[in-house]
Amino acid sequence: MIVQRCLENRNRKKLMLRIIFLLIVFAFLVDFTVTLNAQVQQLREVLGTFDQDYKRGNMTRLTTDFKKALKKYGDGKESQKSTVLQSFLKKMEDNGELRAMEKLETEWNDYVMALGKHYDSNESNLRMAIFESNELMTEATNRKYEQGLISYTNGLNHLADLTDEEFKMMNGLRFPNETHLRTRRQTRHTVGQKYTYDPNEKLPVSVDWRKKGMVTPVKNQGVCGSCYAFAAIGALEAYNKKKTGKLVDLSIQNAVDCTWTLGNYGCRGGYMNPIFYYATKFGLAMESKYPYVGTEQKCKWQEKIAYATDKGYAAIQRGDELGLMHAVAKHGPVVVGINGSKRPFRFYKSGVYSNRDCGDLNHAVLLVGYGKHKTYGEYWIIKNSWGTDWGRKGYAYMARNKGNMCHIATLASIPI
Structure with missing residues (x-):
């Protein structure tokens, strides 16, 4: 009888330990999910800021906001870091997307200034997208020329921003x-x-x-x-x-x-x-x-x-x-x-x-x-x-x- 009671107590303790362990795991998962959701929300907010900057055609502001986000979520204190944002922002930086945006804005500003063209912010954004598409095409053409595949070269001109x-x-x-x-x-x-x-x-x-x-x-x-x-x-x-x-x-x-x-x-x-x-x-x-x-x-x-x-x-x-x-x-x-x-x-x-x-x-x-x-x-x-x-x-x-x-x-x- 005593042995049976000891076994029952031991089983009861094991069950309690299992329940406690499961509760701890559950609490951890809840905390992780909340943290992850918070990070995803932060990512959405940052991307929303980038999107607004781009729609306004404000590439300078876009670059500035990118650098701020990288500093806050990628290179700041451990308590401020977001693993989701850090991964995303670092990937953008490593892929050269920030440098590409800065380069495009500089080339576009030089282009419109040289030709004396004037656009409001909304139209400028549209024209810059056309300009970028034509720039990529001319670069692809010139690569073919350098490889000896074609007999002519391309270059951007005053027609590069026309629809x-x-x-x-x-x-x-x-x-x-x-x-x-x-x-x-x-x-x-x-x-x-x-x-x-x-x-x-x-x-x-x-x-x-x-x-x-x-x-x-x-x-x-x-x-x-x-x-x-x-x-x-x-x-x-x-x-x-x-x-x-x-x-x-x-x-x-x-x-x-x-x-x-x-x-x-x-x-x-x-x-x-x-x-x-x-x-x-x-x-x-x-x-x-x-x-x-x-x-x-x-x-x-x-x-x-x-x-x-x-x-x-x-x-x-x-x-x-x-x-x-x-x-x-x-x-x-x-x-x-x-x-x-x-x-x-x-x-x-x-x-x-x-x-x-x-x-x-x-x-x-x-x-x-x-x-x-x-x-x-x-x-x-x-x-x-x-x-x-x-x-x-x-x-x-x-x-x-x-x-x-x-x-x-x-x-x-x-x-x-």
Whole structure:
């Protein structure tokens, strides 16, 4: 009986010890959970602060708040440390995210200051995100160039903070709709002809009309789809130089404002050949008499300011790069259509541009020569209308005799 009671007491004590142990474990878990929840809440609060700073576009404040949080929760006294926050903040620091944010803010501020751009905080945040995306793309392109995978480089320019819709407006090659097709056919029949040449004629190895004083300075169309007018006027300026011996800037605005009835759409795009037809019928003013403003206006042409004329135009056979080469060598700068909407072209900096993913025709440029690079092969020299901050001071080299690169020989013509 005594033994039985001793066993019962011992079992009772064991049970009590187990209960006490379980209570201690439970209390520890409760305390740990409360502590962990508190740390998670602290993390949420810190991240909320970061998020507010970023939404306001205040990168300086974001950097400051990050450093404060790191000091308080990562490097402070033991009693202040939060293992969750410490791990998170240290990871951000080790990954270089803080340095990347500081670098981006510095580059963005330098960019807008250099170009004299001004944005409020909300728009600045949006523009900076666009800028960052384009910066990452150009860096990726240049890595490919360094690896010998491509033949051109990219660089950020004044177009780096534009939205896709804004940039799309600068690709203004547009064909007449059904309403103007009849006018287009009449124009082609009246002043247009097919370009003919001797395919066996020996041509110069290289040509650059800039060196012969046949090309006016690079201009900037702005956010107006007038590339077609810049290209056509550039060809007419060279044509006029050959005819008169004088290189004169002709009025691009005259072409933008006054060719609506011929199938063009002002700043909403157009086509080059109607401008050649217009010059035949009316004559174009000089730039000084009818300056470019980059917006649509009522036509202000007057007979007394008409200066330059032509006799029509000749169209090179579609896809004929030899014919295009002949036209450049024997006649002068040629207007061509290309695809100009891809980001590698938008941020072209140097080298010979080549891109098999070009897309459809949507941009017009002036072809001013051709040549051969010792490493990257044959190229065309194009004059763009996006200002001297683009490319090689407004010009680019594009691959020649590589399957009609970016459709450069698909839509080409010259004034005659």
